[in-house]
Amino acid sequence: MTMKLYCFGESGNAYKAALALELSGLDWEPVKVDFFGGETRSDIYRSEINEMGEAPVLVDGDFRTSQSGVIQQYVTDKTGKFGGRDEAERYEVLRWVFWDNHKMSSQAGMTRFLMNFLPEDKRPADVIGFMQGRLKAAYAVLNAHLQGRDWIVGDGITNADMSCCAYLFYPEPFGFDRKDWPEIDRWLSNIENTPGWKHPYDLMPGSPADRA
């Protein structure tokens, strides 16, 4: 049965799950969530799709889960891919996925939202500046880790790469420029050159262009 991923193109968190599904070769299809119309925060979405009021959500027959890190783990458990080749790599992959959720994507997604998807007169400059400072510290950690490495963990793409990269491919400004971080830039090219790779706006339905 084809798995369904509730998602929308603008969501880096959804992209993490969609990219893992796509590169794994599993049979999946996107279900567009109308985030900008308030769907994820609606009572019906909370009661029938996800009590956490967010995307992505994966549905595989009777199984349903959310949080991109869990969906990535589910793909790994089903296919043996992207989770690390031995026990040490397995913990290291999970460590970077947690770090990303905790220290990078959480702040990057919020900052990009505030700077691009709120009306101009509602954008909180102090919050944006604060978040960008936190993000700069996160980019520095990632950039330093990638020195001498093609991938975050081991010799090929893993959930760690697919988690950490997600917001960094978007064109909307949020204070990240690949040219400022040469190791990150090189690593993002490695991901882009992976057979089957797609940009978020090509992999999932919905983009700012649709709402222009």
Next chain:
Amino acid sequence: MTMKLYCFGESGNAYKAALALELSGLDWEPVKVDFFGGETRSDIYRSEINEMGEAPVLVDGDFRTSQSGVIQQYVTDKTGKFGGRDEAERYEVLRWVFWDNHKMSSQAGMTRFLMNFLPEDKRPADVIGFMQGRLKAAYAVLNAHLQGRDWIVGDGITNADMSCCAYLFYPEPFGFDRKDWPEIDRWLSNIENTPGWKHPYDLMPGSPADRA
């Protein structure tokens, strides 16, 4: 060999790992990290302890890892405890641990830091107000989930509980009051009544009292 956990009392993230170690019955001891003296951000800490520049860090012989969610998983893998009783519970536990890292603890830890551990004239009111709004949405999700439940997943304490509860036990104000959230309040009492439970300032070295 006794495992070592690099930690400090004020860190809710460290508490998540310390509580899992303590309740598991594994042999562990804390190593105090001088976070407020800048130790986690020092070059030597980054090069020798954790490139991510943060606590907690677990050392078990030759094995070393960080991120509380990974340390909790390591405890689960070693003991069979706290990770869920079957496959469905296993994913559900991991889902709430990720949700906590992504949507609750990340913001709670920052807000508590800004409101309590920065000099009064350096506390950014706009950022604090913004974060508290995000946190209120997170508390509402958790409070709703706990209706009719004693634990976040299944019939006993899991990593999900030990992750989500961590910042909520601290006395320093950050915009959370147990009385406002009756289901969370009841659930926190369940955790406090678990045999062997300890408050963060009793489980790990370091507290604001030491620095007063």
